[in-house]
Amino acid sequence: MRIATWNVNSIRSRIDRVEALLQRHDIDVLALQETKAREDQLPLMGLQSLGYDVAAAGVSQWNGVALISRLPMVDVQVGFEAMPLFGEPAVAEARALGAVCGGVRVWSLYVPNGRKVDDPHYVYKLEWLERLRAAAADWLEEDTALVGDWNIAPRDEDVFDMAQFATSTHVTPRERAAFQHFLDDGYVDVVRPHTPGPDVYTYWDYYRQRFERNRGLRIDFVLGSPSLAARVTHAFIDTEERAGKGASDHAPVIVDLD
């Protein structure tokens, strides 16, 4: 079984790349973030003709998550228990979508960005993560994958230049502690052992040719419950997908389970 996660930065502008990715890597379940589309705007035809089912939660403009699965997808859930809201519920709910796909509970997560450390969005980010942690603790005994854009670089080596992030979000002790709490509870970063750093990233800003110079961040993760982590045989980052014109600013992350 092959699971992937990708911050696609608009599913409508990159549907050809989504379909090519599914086929190129023979993916069973793909979690997307920043789909930037309402349900009625989803480009479903090509995906369905490839044999995939789609579940999504989203609004136009920003946010939006989806699960694309060719394995039976059941128990679809928008948001998690006690998920905090910021702004309209529809916008908040476009950050987390869970379903059981082929027996594995997969959550497509788009963790709040936080914007600035003195911004209310930063407080919301920490609260959102703590509430997710509380909910996710109940899923530790199942085969669970918490996948997506965490908007946290847990280690200094996950940042191309820590000096540039001295006053930024994504690297603050509180954000890193929030991420670590999932590991303390028993979740496992199943990708890092297969893609050791430094200089291994999943996101490169569009500005200033950051990808061409490999000036990026590692902020997209697959956290597995213990039983899921034990099934992981391989993982990789499809860095090539970030190259060239028309790419998302994130690369897909792909995990194989036996």
Next chain:
DNA sequence: ATGGTAGAGTGTCTA
């Protein structure tokens, strides 16, 4: 400190 790029949609907002 600012600006650089990209995507949503026409005004800016978000990242």
